Amino acid sequence: MLGEAGIDALLGMVTGGISLAGKGGKVLKYADDVGDLAKKEKTAKFILAKDIDSAKKYAKNELKLEKTSVFDKGINVDVANGINKAIFDIKNTFGNVTEKGYIKDVSVFRNVKNSYAKYSINDGSIYFGEYILDDDAINKMKEIAEINNKWGGWSSNNTFHSVYHELGHAVYREKCAMNSEISEKIVDLYSKKYYNIVGNNQWTKNINANSIKWISNAKKENFSYYGLRNENEFVAEAIAQYFCSDNPSDISKEVVKILLGE
Ligand SMILES: [Zn+2]
Numbered sequence: 001m002l003g004e005a006g007i008d009a010l011l012g013m014v015t016g017g018i019s020l021a022g023k024g025g026k027v028l029k030y031a032d033d034v035g036d037l038a039k040k041e042k043t044a045k046f047i048l049a050k051d052i053d054s055a056k057k058y059a060k061n062e063l064k065l066e067k068t069s070v071f072d073k074g075i076n077v078d079v080a081n082g083i084n085k086a087i088f089d090i091k092n093t094f095g096n097v098t099e100k101g102y103i104k105d106v107s108v109f110r111n112v113k114n115s116y117a118k119y120s121i122n123d124g125s126i127y128f129g130e131y132i133l134d135d136d137a138i139n140k141m142k143e144i145a146e147i148n149n150k151w152g153g154w155s156s157n158n159t160f161h162s163v164y165h166e167l168g169h170a171v172y173r174e175k176c177a178m179n180s181e182i183s184e185k186i187v188d189l190y191s192k193k194y195y196n197i198v199g200n201n202q203w204t205k206n207i208n209a210n211s212i213k214w215i216s217n218a219k220k221e222n223f224s225y226y227g228l229r230n231e232n233e234f235v236a237e238a239i240a241q242y243f244c245s246d247n248p249s250d251i252s253k254e255v256v257k258i259l260l261g262e
Pocket of ligand 1 (some may be wrong): 169233
């Protein structure tokens with residue numbers, strides 16, 4: 001087990017300088033009894049788990065995940081803490097997405113190659129590729145986030161960007177599928193930004209002379225090109241940037257405002 005200073009330094013590094021206390025609330029360190037302490041405090045505070053069993057307990061008892069498949073496989077505790085913190089932030093901001101069944105489990109892809117992460121509307125689970133089980137998963141996640149942020153595909157370079165992104169799909173599903181007023185406002189904002197960045201053209205994942213221009217337009221808006229793909233990716237990228245970046249774009253802040261009905 002790492003000492004307290006050790007893990008703090010590590011988490012500070014892997015989260016790209018963003019404080020784990022960040023927008024979601026205060027972080028408690030190393031509570032001996034996670035559940036009891038949280039009850040005593042009676043306010044939402046994220047608690048770093050010191051080992052994978054505590055992380056699992058926290059995910060089930062405090063975050064109310066139905067299943068903890070990825071934790072059961074024995075992932076690195078820093079990755080587990082990052083995943084839990086992301087779910088904590090999303091719940092703290094958008095409400096009871098786990099209790100309502102929009103996020104039931106965090107799991108690993110089976111028989112899927114070359115897929116990084118996914119939110120499944122069929123079973124309400126977030127899936128990751130098998131890299132998530134590696135001891136050095138956190139380094140890989142950081143590297144992938146930096147590469148994708150650099151070319152303009154992702155709206156932040158945070159290690160846990162993809163976790164927030166996939167959770168963002170769950171929020172989209174709840175807020176936009178269930179509320180036409182919110183949904184219409186999102187479509188309006190998306191259409192406006194799409195036009196500013198891609199014009200009257202068809203979004204493409206292929207890199208060509210046109211998309212290079214659009215990628216650069218998206219960067220000028222401090223947003224990601226991938227987030228222009230459709231309304232669902234727009235919301236997922238906005239939510240990820242809102243939590244993962246020290247300097248989220250106006251787009252991201254506006255999307256969160258709309259989702260909160262403000
Ligand atoms: Zn997505």
